[in-house]
Amino acid sequence: MDGADEPDAAEPIRVVIVDDQELFRAGVAVIVSAQEGMEVVGQAGEGRQAVRLVDELSPHVVLMDLRMPGMDGVEATRQILEPSRAAERRRPVRVVVLTTFNLDDRAATAIRYGASGFLLKDTTPAMLADAIRTVHAGIAVLAPEDLGALLEGRFRSRQPVPSAYETLTDKEREILAAVARGLSNAEIAQQVFASESTVKTHVGNILRKLDLRDRVQIVVFAHEHDLRG
Numbered sequence: 001m002d003g004a005d006e007p008d009a010a011e012p013i014r015v016v017i018v019d020d021q022e023l024f025r026a027g028v029a030v031i032v033s034a035q036e037g038m039e040v041v042g043q044a045g046e047g048r049q050a051v052r053l054v055d056e057l058s059p060h061v062v063l064m065d066l067r068m069p070g071m072d073g074v075e076a077t078r079q080i081l082e083p084s085r086a087a088e089r090r091r092p093v094r095v096v097v098l099t100t101f102n103l104d105d106r107a108a109t110a111i112r113y114g115a116s117g118f119l120l121k122d123t124t125p126a127m128l129a130d131a132i133r134t135v136h137a138g139i140a141v142l143a144p145e146d147l148g149a150l151l152e153g154r155f156r157s158r159q160p161v162p163s164a165y166e167t168l169t170d171k172e173r174e175i176l177a178a179v180a181r182g183l184s185n186a187e188i189a190q191q192v193f194a195s196e197s198t199v200k201t202h203v204g205n206i207l208r209k210l211d212l213r214d215r216v217q218i219v220v221f222a223h224e225h226d227l228r229g
Contacts, residue, residue, distance in 0.1 A: 013136050016042045016057060018050040018073065019065035019098065024121070028063060031125045038132060047071025051079045054093055060136050062095045063128075064115070066106045073097060074110050081114035092213070094135040112220050114213060117141030140216040161225045167209050173227075175202045179215055180222030 015032050017040060019025045029040045042057045044050040048071045054062060062080065066073035077095050079085065086092070095115040099107050100122075107118040116135040119128065131141040168176065171192065178188045185199045192199070203215070212218055221227070 012037050012039045013061060013132060014039060014041045014057065014059040015132060016040075016044065016050065016053055016059040016062045018044045018047070018062060018068075018076065020045050020068040021065075024065075028128070031128060032063075032132065035129045035132075038129070047073060047076030047079075050076045054080050055085070058089065058091070059093060060091070061132050062093060063132075064095050064097045064110070066097055066099050066110065072106070074106050074113070077110045077115050078113040092138075094138075096131055096135055096141060111216060112224075114217065116214065116216060138214060140214060159224050161227070162210075164210050165225070165227075168206060172202050172206050172209075175199060176206050176218060176222060177227060179203065179206075179218045180227065182219075 015038060017025050017028050017032070019028070022045065025043050025045070029043060032038050032040050041059055042053040044053050046068050050062065050064065050073075051071075053059075064073040064077055077097065080093060080095060095110070097107050097110045097115050097118040098121050099118055100120065101107075107115075111118065117131070117140045119131055119141065123131075134141050165173075174192060175188055178191060183191065185196045185203070188194075188199045189196045194202075203218075206218060207213070210218075210221060212221060
């Protein structure tokens with residue numbers, strides 16, 4: 001896992017479900033609760049309640065609806081994952097956004113705020129359970145190439161490259177661009193003539209130097225600053 005904290009295998013995955021439709025929330029709760037090693041610790045019908053529950057209950061994973069009255073899921077995701085709030089937690093919280101629209105603008109914004117990917121609401125129970133386990137392990141549930149398509153054209157003006165980028169070595173910059181283009185560690189290893197473990201070490205260094213959480217954030221960073229190579 002690139003730059004992710006190792007989850008405690010003995011502890012159930014604590015899940016909070018956020019959706020303004022009570023029937024949908026209840027259905028998802030039944031699915032999640034039926035999975036071995038998972039428990040639903042809270043439910044919320046709007047964004048403000050979701051932010052409060054995450055602070056109180058310290059879940060591992062939040063399933064976040066995007067379109068809700070009051071505070072929507074995009075703003076709730078931003079508040080949950082804002083650095084000052086995240087720094088006070090003893091463990092990371094992963095957010096998976098739920099949407100009825102593929103390549104949704106709101107999903108793209110939530111991912112820019114730090115969400116670990118998105119799922120369509122008509123996904124299967126098995127895919128939902130797999131996504132929860134995947135993000136709990138610190139891995140995105142959206143492939144980099146799909147994320148690239150989601151973000152493409154959504155940055156009206158490129159942001160200045162931050163000074164932290166200058167701390168990357170030439171090899172790390174090459175690997176950052178490769179990650180942003182959707183290449184796996186194995187594919188990058190072939191491209192840069194290195195082992196997968198060496199590539200993984202470089203990715204970890206990139207995350208640390210740029211203060212990013214995971215590969216999703218590397219892709220977002222590259223799109224924001226036009227660093228895809």
